[in-house]
């Protein structure tokens with residue numbers, strides 16, 4: 001039995017870079033989640049009636065309650081079958097794989113990814129379409145419009161489904177199938193990578209350390225690295241998913257994965273280190289006393305793709321988000337394959353992947369992936385690196401240095417100013433945009449500004465245009481400074497400043513990025529007045 005509940009719309013349910021993210025307290029308001037899910041179902045009604053959906057989340061606070069609610073709404077909206085990850089836990093890339101494997105109509109992922117969790121933290125919800133990828137902007141905008149006018153939702157009577165026990169359950173006419181998602185994902189990875197070879201390398205003594213940050217990848221990482229690949233027990237740290245991520249910030253970068261970074265800095269530390277984020281789609285790669293920038297990681301994977309089984313026939317093209325460094329562009333040029341530049345957010349890669357225009361893609365924000373799913377995939381990237389290490393028998397640092405010598409190095413850094421005043425942040429962006437004309441020809445850090453623009457993207461597959469995706473200050477081909485406001489935060493605004501310079505002089509190739517980029521970092525402040533507008537003297541996070 002289901003009922004129709006009368007409701008009033010909320011005006012703030014616009015999905016951002018990756019779904020709708022709000023503080024838990026916002027999601028706990030009566031009808032808030034229900035309204036959004038119904039708005040979504042109203043927009044995709046013709047796809048979901050009688051069809052299969054995949055449902056799960058990163059295990060953060062409110063995940064379990066939200067899953068029970070969504071199951072009841074799915075039943076009342078006549079969805080046929082819902083596949084739920086055991087305990088409600090399902091990594092983002094595993095959901096993407098499951099949608100594709102089952103030819104499901106789509107999936108719902110409950111995650112605020114790298115944002116902190118717990119009662120005081122954030123919650124989020126995202127819809128992925130039939131191809132396994134994040135809903136395109138056209139759909140998220142329709143959901144937003146619908147959410148502003150919704151006046152009813154359909155929901156089945158409360159019935160508790162035991163999501164901790166794999167099996168099949170019935171909720172009115174809805175079939176609920178609770179599965180253990182880890183095994184399916186681990187099997188998938190064995191088709192792409194040479195597990196035998198990696199196992200041998202680990203047996204020979206290569207030491208790895210993986211930090212799951214008490215988020216969703218813990219069970220996957222234990223099954224893959226320790227059980228299947230034979231890494232010693234304890235190679236996976238913080239492997240138990242917790243509703244508040246142990247109080248941490250499940251963001252694999254130099255600031256928030258500090259414990260792993262410290263371990264890798266030690267002279268007797270492991271040879272290879274990696275971490276993932278809340279929902280398992282990000283990856284950070286470290287060597288012994290060496291950090292691989294995500295932009296370099298993408299370029300290295302592209303240049304070496306044919307060395308791993310899943311990509312042995314070569315790659316057809318690559319794509320990177322606009323603020324990602326141009327390291328991969330040079331690899332694409334050398335391979336004579338196309339390289340696409342998209343706005344920030346994985347949803348923009350979907351069309352290119354579906355149309356077989358690209359095989360690999362990535363973002364500077366610790367996101368790397370391929371056509372195997374339609375999300376970035378943290379553990380996939382880690383396995384790709386391990387496979388490369390096993391084949392090349394070199395250290396992480398040597399592989400990257402060799403890459404720089406061959407292609408040049410795109411020295412890169414990103415500076416984040418978190419939780420700044422939203423009006424000040426928009427003021428900075430507007431003032432900078434207004435000064436574009438006067439900037440051309442100015443000399444900063446010894447380089448002359450050749451162009452300044454507000455990045456817009458024309459999707460070559462569906463012809464859609466997306467504007468206002470970041471302000472770019474270009475210094476010919478040599479350097480870039482990009483200013484962008486985050487679309488995933490829930491408090492105030494976050495300013496991201498991306499700074500990049502191509503370095504081909506061999507003597508400097510190995511130096512620290514913050515040192516090599518010092519004058520450009522100063523130029524960013526001169527050009528945009530960061531201190532003046534934000535009142536901040538230094539960024540919160542440097543990567």
Ligand code: VG1
Nearest residue numbers: 017018113345346363365486487488
């Ligand atoms: C950030 C990253 C972006 C990424 C997005 C979602 O967005 O910059 O590259 O796609 O997070 O990643 P923003 O708008 O805050 O810059 V995740 O792992 O949070 O799903």
Ligand code: CO
Nearest residue numbers: 113277279281
């Ligand atoms: Co994520």
